[in-house]
Amino acid sequence: MSLTGLPADTDADIARVSEALTMITPRWNVRILLALSGPPLRHSEIVNRCAWLYKSQLHLKLRSLCDAGLLQRSALDARHVTYGHTGRAKALLPVLPLIVSWAEQYLEQPEGPQSAIEQIEDSLTLLTRRHAAAILWTLKVRGETSGRALATRAVPAQRWTNIYSPLRQLVADGLVDTDGKGQPYRLSSAGEGLAPVLAALSTWSAGQPFTQAARHPVWGPTLTADSHTSASQQVRTPAARTRPDPMVQTQPAQRTHGQNTDLFSHPAPVRPALALPTGGIRR
CATH class of the missing domain: 1.10.10.10 (Winged helix-like DNA-binding domain superfamily/Winged helix DNA-binding domain)
Structure with missing residues (x-):
């Protein structure tokens, strides 16, 4: 059964990635x-x-x-x-540094730098928003699109006005842009920047070698030669820590980029002046 009104191979791709995200995000x-x-x-x-x-x-x-x-x-x-x-x-492990690289560039950290694992968790939460994959794929394929036209492709089995709730969430998350009510929607720079992540997740979910991500029919053409550079970095196991009292809310320890506490061995890139809010998903 088709999930979207996109071509069958694209629809199957979206279904696989959505299932993969549901598997690893909890x-x-x-x-x-x-x-x-x-x-x-x-x-x-x-x-x-x-x-x-x-x-x-x-x-x-x-x-x-x-x-x-x-x-x-x-x-x-x-x-x-x-x-x-x-x-x-x-x-799956080579995909994780790509998520961190995207988060370092686009997600804001209002309470100071986060660990790599927290960045992965926050980014995955954004990608598992309701209908997020279908909307992102559709906007990537069709470009700037009206809400009604987007609904006929992304959620064809539903009443077309149902598209606006998930769209508002993706706009709030910074993955989709619009110039205002009644105006068409398009991927934001952060949404476009997801290309390496989504291509890699698609490749992984299809059981293909990681090197095939650059050939992804939707997200691959926008990838640069260094899009997967960070994926070669070694993943390190997070250190075990004492279980906190479940009745006490604890705050993550702050760190500087020079500390050896990241899950990945590459240094964090300089964060841009404007970063995305994460839609209130800080843990």
Whole structure:
């Protein structure tokens, strides 16, 4: 069943990416995947690396990630059970630095610099807004488009006026621009800047080699030679920390760009003077 009014191959692409985002965006999923980078770990070792989760929560997350095909559970015997990345999870890791690079350029940080993992989580939340993928793909394919024409392509099965609620959200998030009520919509510079991220997610969700992202029929033509440079950077596991009291709201520690606390080894680029608000999704 088609989700959009776009060509069948584009519609299938949007469906795959939307499903992939739904798989990796839930809270803690990316952190757990990074904590398990490297050789398979026993449950007790994972507990130590994910001290910010209660054991019951961790168990549910591990089972969910196994069901999604991102982790593999191996039981040598009842007392020796390990969890490790599947090939699919390993293929996802090069996409994460691209998300950080986009966030560093376009997302504002009103309370000071964020860690790379927080930037990934905030960016993924933006991309999983309702109908976000369909709207972004449609605007990329068709260019500046009226709300009604956009609705016939992005959400053809719904009443066309239903497009305005998700559109307003994407405008507030800074991914879509318009000159005012009744005026057509277009991708913002931040929306256009998502090309490396969306091309990479599409490639990953289709099970293709990461190098194929530059050939993506919609997002690939706008990629530059250095769009994937940061993807070669090594991913580092986030350090385990003591679980905070659930009744106490804690603030993330601030850092400077010189500190060795990022998930990735590349230094953060200089942030532009104007950055996007993130639509109130700060955690």
